[in-house]
Amino acid sequence: MTFICRQCGGCCSTMGEIIEIVETEEPLAFRIHYIPTGEERRVTIDPEKKDLFLAQDTVKSRQLACPFLREKSPGVVICTAHNSRPELCRQYACFRILLLDSTGDRIGKVQDGSRVLSTPDGYLRALWNGEVAGLSIADETEWERRVSEILTRAGYTVV
Template structure:
């Protein structure tokens, strides 16, 4: 089944830890920076979302700076058309794993412990150290996975 966005904003509610506005260029352009790779990239407000961006507050200090509430319980990206690759790759993960260059290496899908990887080394580490982890509680399990993968040089976003 293909991923279908529910506009809940959960995916972007902690992206402010990774994506920040570095500077503004003109009325609707922004240079953003990534805390994981120190790279920068330009984004532009979608023309149909400018009023929403300027007229509503950010969704909390940890949220992506471009996430706005469209209606109660419905949140939207105001730079959707020019959003970063990291955001384009999102498909409902509970854990995103980046390699040392900040590229997506793997993820654990939401709603379970299903793991998928594009990085061979990460797949081997997962099979050896994470696949059969017997840790009670989802939060504790995620912390354990994060500790293991961080020690191996990966950056874990959850």
């Protein structure tokens, strides 16, 4: 299944914990430290996103967000340094299934390219282990359809 970014900002909403700006080299160029790998690199704001970057500070509303994350429009969040982002950011492929509980809060996800659920919720984990984990459906589209059916029936919203 091909990964298609939903521009929700979920992936980068906690990246401020691992990406820190070490130095402002120019008004729109920064030296960052990528904490997990120790990588330091220069990151520049994409020219077409300059105004958006300067107009907002996403960290004020999302305290753990990557310092380059900005809300383009309601519900659409983008990286303003997308063209020069670190390698690990380039490799990131969000999720193939996102699960919301009855209140619309994120409760679990399945990473793109996997069939493994990540959730802190015990009930969802038990449901997954009991009804989904053992599914032996080779076709990925059919597997997703069946998983969606099971989880929707249990009251979850599948995105």
